[in-house]
Amino acid sequence: MAGIVVLTATIPLLFVIYSSMQLSASKWAGLWSSRLPELLGNTLSLAVVVAMLCLILAVPSAWLTARREFVGRKLAIWLLVLPLTIPTYVFAHIYTVLLEPNGWLGQIWQAIAGKGAVIDIYGLGGAASMLALATFSYVFLLSYTSLIDSRRSLEDAARIHGASKWQVFQRVTLPLMRPALAAGLIVVVLHALSDFGAVSMLRYQTFTLSIYLQMSGRFDYQAAAGLSLILVTMSLGFLVLERFFRRQQRYYAGAQTRFVARKQATAGETLMIWGWLGTVALFAFIIPLCWMLAWSYEALVQDLIDSKFWGYTFNTGLVSFTAATVGVMVALPIGLFHTRMRSWLSTTYVQLSSIGFVLPGPVVALGVIAFVIAVMPNLYGGFAVLIMALVVRFLPLAIQSQESALSQLTPSVEQAGRIHGAGPLENLRRVILPMIRNGMITAWVLVFIDVLKELPATLMLRPVGFDTLPIRIWIEASEEMLELAAPAALMLVLGTLPALWIMMRSHAVRR
Amino acid sequence: MKAKNMLALLVGAATLLVSSFSWAADELVIYSGRKDKFVEPVVEKFTEQTGIKVLLHSGKSTALLNKMQIEGARTQADLYLSNDAGNLQKGAEFGLFQPLAESLVKDIPAGLRGTDNSWVGLSARARVLVASKNAKDLDWAKSVFDLADPRLKGRLAITHSANESYIAGVTVYMESAGEAKTKQWLEGMKANVDGSVFNKHSKIVNAIATGQKDIGLVNHYYIYRHLAKDANAPIEIRLPDQDGMGVAWNVAGVAVSKHSKKQALAQKFIAFVVSEQGQKIFAEVNSEYPALPGVAAAAEVPAAGSYKVADVPMVKLGQKRDATIDLIEAVGMP
Numbered sequence: 001m002a003g004i005v006v007l008t009a010t011i012p013l014l015f016v017i018y019s020s021m022q023l024s025a026s027k028w029a030g031l032w033s034s035r036l037p038e039l040l041g042n043t044l045s046l047a048v049v050v051a052m053l054c055l056i057l058a059v060p061s062a063w064l065t066a067r068r069e070f071v072g073r074k075l076a077i078w079l080l081v082l083p084l085t086i087p088t089y090v091f092a093h094i095y096t097v098l099l100e101p102n103g104w105l106g107q108i109w110q111a112i113a114g115k116g117a118v119i120d121i122y123g124l125g126g127a128a129s130m131l132a133l134a135t136f137s138y139v140f141l142l143s144y145t146s147l148i149d150s151r152r153s154l155e156d157a158a159r160i161h162g163a164s165k166w167q168v169f170q171r172v173t174l175p176l177m178r179p180a181l182a183a184g185l186i187v188v189v190l191h192a193l194s195d196f197g198a199v200s201m202l203r204y205q206t207f208t209l210s211i212y213l214q215m216s217g218r219f220d221y222q223a224a225a226g227l228s229l230i231l232v233t234m235s236l237g238f239l240v241l242e243r244f245f246r247r248q249q250r251y252y253a254g255a256q257t258r259f260v261a262r263k264q265a266t267a268g269e270t271l272m273i274w275g276w277l278g279t280v281a282l283f284a285f286i287i288p289l290c291w292m293l294a295w296s297y298e299a300l301v302q303d304l305i306d307s308k309f310w311g312y313t314f315n316t317g318l319v320s321f322t323a324a325t326v327g328v329m330v331a332l333p334i335g336l337f338h339t340r341m342r343s344w345l346s347t348t349y350v351q352l353s354s355i356g357f358v359l360p361g362p363v364v365a366l367g368v369i370a371f372v373i374a375v376m377p378n379l380y381g382g383f384a385v386l387i388m389a390l391v392v393r394f395l396p397l398a399i400q401s402q403e404s405a406l407s408q409l410t411p412s413v414e415q416a417g418r419i420h421g422a423g424p425l426e427n428l429r430r431v432i433l434p435m436i437r438n439g440m441i442t443a444w445v446l447v448f449i450d451v452l453k454e455l456p457a458t459l460m461l462r463p464v465g466f467d468t469l470p471i472r473i474w475i476e477a478s479e480e481m482l483e484l485a486a487p488a489a490l491m492l493v494l495g496t497l498p499a500l501w502i503m504m505r506s507h508a509v510r511r
Numbered sequence: 512m513k514a515k516n517m518l519a520l521l522v523g524a525a526t527l528l529v530s531s532f533s534w535a536a537d538e539l540v541i542y543s544g545r546k547d548k549f550v551e552p553v554v555e556k557f558t559e560q561t562g563i564k565v566l567l568h569s570g571k572s573t574a575l576l577n578k579m580q581i582e583g584a585r586t587q588a589d590l591y592l593s594n595d596a597g598n599l600q601k602g603a604e605f606g607l608f609q610p611l612a613e614s615l616v617k618d619i620p621a622g623l624r625g626t627d628n629s630w631v632g633l634s635a636r637a638r639v640l641v642a643s644k645n646a647k648d649l650d651w652a653k654s655v656f657d658l659a660d661p662r663l664k665g666r667l668a669i670t671h672s673a674n675e676s677y678i679a680g681v682t683v684y685m686e687s688a689g690e691a692k693t694k695q696w697l698e699g700m701k702a703n704v705d706g707s708v709f710n711k712h713s714k715i716v717n718a719i720a721t722g723q724k725d726i727g728l729v730n731h732y733y734i735y736r737h738l739a740k741d742a743n744a745p746i747e748i749r750l751p752d753q754d755g756m757g758v759a760w761n762v763a764g765v766a767v768s769k770h771s772k773k774q775a776l777a778q779k780f781i782a783f784v785v786s787e788q789g790q791k792i793f794a795e796v797n798s799e800y801p802a803l804p805g806v807a808a809a810a811e812v813p814a815a816g817s818y819k820v821a822d823v824p825m826v827k828l829g830q831k832r833d834a835t836i837d838l839i840e841a842v843g844m845p
Contacts, residue, residue: 203708203845205845362577365578366577366578366581373582459570465566471569
């Protein structure tokens with residue numbers, strides 16, 4: 001079952017490999033000489049810096065919100081998760097505009113640092129910051145979930161043995177958080193490796209750029225495929241690294257123990273906590289939101305929001321909902337298989353299904369088109385093909401989110417179910433699924449959000465006449481039609497809220 | 512769980528339903544690499560006059576060509592529209608287009624059409640210099656090749672080298688001035704910008720208007736777009752190389768897909784868009800030059816025929832494109 005899913009997920013990879021094989025040796029040499037080493041270096045540095053920034057933003061925030069009770073705690077959690085509703089290219093667009101000398105932030109900075117001073121957002125620093133702001137919520141979410149779900153017994157045991165609070169954090173809490181951190185960081189890194197929109201806007205030239213160059217400059221999807229192969233190898237490298245950090249470890253405690261309680265924060269502490277969380281939220285969500293509201297108001301005033309707009313909204317919702325549902329259903333067999341078996345085969349399955357994520361959208365799209373036209377041409381041009389490509393593209397998200405939940409599943413409960421005579425399917429339905437429900441919901445929401453924002457694959461594969469909000473943003477924003485792009489971006493934020501609410505609620509149910 | 516089952520069933524049904532939806536048999540589908548906003552006026556007028564509905568499927572020009580290539584006979588495109596002659600010529604070379612009848616396109620100059628009329632140009636854009644009115648020591652910059660002059664270090668604004676207009680421009684220069692000179696020019700510009708390039712032409716014009724840069728290389732209409740928003744901006748157009756090779760042109764055009772099932776309808780669209788009326792609507796919305804001689808461009812742009820244009824047929828933009836990209840990559844332009 002898992003095998004079939006993985007096979008489908010590898011279609012783009014097979015396409016890439018097949019196309020790469022049609023490249024001659026001289027062309028490979030040509031690829032190497034044209035700035036490839038520089039681009040590789042750029043991409044790797046970007047991935048590393050983004051990962052570090054995300055850790056800095058997410059881990060303290062997760063710990064503060066999971067372990068301290070303070071006024072507005074729930075609000076803070078929301079604010080830290082909401083940045084997920086904003087695509088990376090929108091972040092980049094907004095901040096370049098705001099940091100210009102006559103933008104809101106540019107003017108503030110000039111007041112502080114003197115006339116003529118400009119914060120230069122272009123380059124590695126700016127690109128990394130934008131990507132970090134856009135993706136740290138993944139790390140935050142997964143860390144928060146892990147901290148909330150962790151059991152007291154392990155930490156109590158450490159305290160009994162005389163460990164100080166910091167030592168407990170360092171030697172018990174943090175290692176227990178490792179699967180969540182690893183899963184979150186892998187998502188962040190894969191995003192950084194495959195991002196093009198934000199990164200090119202900020203003029204930091206990564207690997208994905210060279211792939212786009214081949215496809216848009218030379219119509220050479222074979223060369224693009226060759227380069228994609230290298231990108232895939234890079235990401236596999238990261239994935240292997242992640243596995244290495246997680247190998248052989250089981251992260252569950254006994255089922256009888258209590259959860260870690262939250263400590264009440266004093267007034268002073270609350271102030272400091274909000275100082276930190278507030279600053280993060282300000283840059284990651286509040287400023288972009290204000291910009292979107294301001295320009296959407298303009299659009300409203302100019303009467304630009306019409307029935308077509310609501311059509312795009314509906315389309316976007318439909319695609320995201322379907323892709324997320326199918327994606328989660330499809331990821332489950334792989335996740336279960338891996339948690340249970342932990343064999344090289346299951347690990348390979350997981351790695352292979354992560355391919356879709358790092359392949360640039362257009363490459364995935366071309367692969368799926370080629371496959372569908374060759375094998376089931378009647379399906380081509382319809383909705384189903386788009387869903388297929390999106391599921392392939394975002395499968396790793398679903399798998400990673402489910403995995404950290406699955407890895408906390410205790411075997412004894414599962415076995416208990418089997419002992420009592422439940423067949424495998426019933427066991428799945430009545431024992432396993434309820435226990436990992438939170439993980440599945442998180443997975444669904446994360447895929448939903450990413451599909452909501454997806455652009456390049458949708459651009460290539462959407463049925464004719466079926467536009468989504470990101471496509472409209474791309475079309476309008478590229479011509480500086482901010483009044484038209486902002487409402488679409490705002491709609492994305494609003495559209496994601498219910499999904500996020502579902503996910504947050506599932507945590508509140510626990511305690 | 513029951514709710515979940517229902518949901519899954521509903522989704523499955525919806526997916527099946529939606530995958531079978533398609534457009535009406537008498538609707539034309541255009542794969543368009545040109546922004547909707549600039550195609551809709553002419554499309555609306557066409558539908559108004561003929562009753563034929565048109566669906567615009569927007570995307571990046573080259574991605575759409577790749578898509579058409581892989582789709583083959585199953586393509587849904589009836590027409591392909593692009594802002595770059597290079598793309599159109601490439602599409603013709605891949606055998607994606609149905610040659611148009613000579614009678615249909617004879618009024619468009621031959622230099623603006625594809626070989627055996629596989630595509631036809633609709634409107635032209637000029638590659639010009641935009642200069643700051645306030646900058647000192649800039650009057651000497653009259654040629655595109657002057658942009659390589661070390662006096663412009665840190666003052667030059669160009670796009671990144673993957674931009675299709677940029678590539679088209681370089682192709683024209685290679686054809687007119689030769690590879691060696693163009694290579695020198697690229698290297699000079701590379702030194703002048705020191706890794707810092709713009710990803711959009713509109714940002715170049717902005718930078719010049721706010722004084723961050725002094726001179727840039729853009730398509731002419733960006734200047735007029737900016738002036739339309741801010742008439743007092745201290746920017747001016749400079750038509751380069753008037754005593755030399757002339758200004759480089761590129762042309763936006765359209766082609767009929769070889770596998771379209773609605774050839775007759777598609778040709779009606781072509782007939783409309785090369786007519787005087789269609790030409791005017793198509794070009795004026797973006798201040799471009801209509802390809803049909805005798806149709807005037809917008810009042811504020813320098814009139815066609817009032818300045819020297821480089822004598823390079825548009826098909827060269829496609830034929831020589833790979834060589835251009837090779838050169839750009841060899842120099843290592845950012």
